Amino acid sequence: MGKNTPMADDSQVEQLFLPNPTETAFTKTGFCDWKHAKEKGKGFQQHQSSNDHLKSMEIYDERKMRNLQGSTVVASLVSLNTDQKQWLFAVFNVSRYLCANSLPFRGTNESDIDAADGLFLRAFSQLLFPLEEKWKKIQKNIPKNAKYTSPDIQNEVIEVLASLVKNKIAEDVRRAELFTIMADGTTDKNRKEIQGLVCRYLSNKGKVEEHCLNVKGIDDRSAKGIFNFITETLAEFEISVDGLVSQSFDGASVMSGNYNGLQRLVSDFCDRYILYVHCFLHKIHLVVTYIMENLDEIKEYYGTITALYNFFKKSAVLESYDGTALKRLIETRWSGHYNSTSQVNKNYGDLIQALIVPSKQ
Numbered sequence: 001m002g003k004n005t006p007m008a009d010d011s012q013v014e015q016l017f018l019p020n021p022t023e024t025a026f027t028k029t030g031f032c033d034w035k036h037a038k039e040k041g042k043g044f045q046q047h048q049s050s051n052d053h054l055k056s057m058e059i060y061d062e063r064k065m066r067n068l069q070g071s072t073v074v075a076s077l078v079s080l081n082t083d084q085k086q087w088l089f090a091v092f093n094v095s096r097y098l099c100a101n102s103l104p105f106r107g108t109n110e111s112d113i114d115a116a117d118g119l120f121l122r123a124f125s126q127l128l129f130p131l132e133e134k135w136k137k138i139q140k141n142i143p144k145n146a147k148y149t150s151p152d153i154q155n156e157v158i159e160v161l162a163s164l165v166k167n168k169i170a171e172d173v174r175r176a177e178l179f180t181i182m183a184d185g186t187t188d189k190n191r192k193e194i195q196g197l198v199c200r201y202l203s204n205k206g207k208v209e210e211h212c213l214n215v216k217g218i219d220d221r222s223a224k225g226i227f228n229f230i231t232e233t234l235a236e237f238e239i240s241v242d243g244l245v246s247q248s249f250d251g252a253s254v255m256s257g258n259y260n261g262l263q264r265l266v267s268d269f270c271d272r273y274i275l276y277v278h279c280f281l282h283k284i285h286l287v288v289t290y291i292m293e294n295l296d297e298i299k300e301y302y303g304t305i306t307a308l309y310n311f312f313k314k315s316a317v318l319e320s321y322d323g324t325a326l327k328r329l330i331e332t333r334w335s336g337h338y339n340s341t342s343q344v345n346k347n348y349g350d351l352i353q354a355l356i357v358p359s360k361q
């Protein structure tokens with residue numbers, strides 16, 4: 001936060017406070033178009049008026065103000081009274097529950113704790129307040145700047161919880177000494193590539209543990225890009241590769257290539273051969289996919305599923321359809337076939353009714 005990011009040609013800017021910035025010249029790739037740097041409508045002037053910059057500055061100014069006022073979650077702990085500490089404890093417990101169950105925090109109305117429709121604020125108004133009257137009294141008596149329920153504070157609490165979990169996992173991996181890594185990627189709803197790194201190790205209780213150490217959006221899906229993500233994560237948590245005994249990825253050439261694949265880069269980095277294991281789940285998926293591709297009945301079935309998805313994307317058809325949105329069949333995703341089938345089964349009656357309408361026209 002607030003660190004300078006070195007750019008091409010020694011130019012420096014404040015880090016962008018957005019999870020998915022649309023422009024990369026001032027954050028990743030570097031700016032070097034000095035010919036137009038100060039030209040009107042271009043370069044720095046254009047960037048200063050961009051939506052990314054304006055949104056980032058708004059977030060940065062708000063965070064800077066809270067730091068100066070000592071109103072961040074961590075800074076406020078030292079000055080809390082008993083009621084405020086109990087309230088903050090409740091904030092963390094509610095956040096921990098929502099995170100552990102992969103539930104969303106916010107809704108469309110976050111203006112008032114009693115009228116909010118997000119799960120985070122509802123946990124207070126519909127669970128804690130009716131359970132014990134003291135929570136409602138504490139909420140009314142604590143200062144407005146110490147309620148710790150704003151969206152920005154929610155994000156900060158999530159970051160604190162995530163940091164605690166990852167540090168505990170890293171500590172266990174370091175204690176185990178010997179471990180293996182597994183890496184795989186997926187695409188989020190914004191079509192951004194998300195990369196995950198999992199460590200598998202033997203705990204001090206003699207049990208094989210498997211935990212995700214890091215999940216991060218990356219732009220470079222090449223072997224080198226994923227390799228950098230892995231090594232940077234291990235360095236961040238001070239995990240030595242001296243204890244790395246194996247690596248497991250899918251069978252794509254970018255991961256398994258003997259010369260330029262990820263597994264080769266990892267071995268070269270460790271100055272010794274690191275056993276590469278082709279992910280068993282990917283192997284099973286390949287077998288199942290091959291069988292399905294050679295059964296006419298299955299091919300026809302999923303062809304129909306795809307046709308239904310394409311047909312019900314049309315706005316004219318949607319007017320007569322009351323069911324929930326169908327799922328697109330993603331061939332390379334393990335859960336794609338199940339999700340597509342599940343949605344069709346769930347909305348079977350609505351689909352039939354909607355298909356009857358155009359058939360009569």
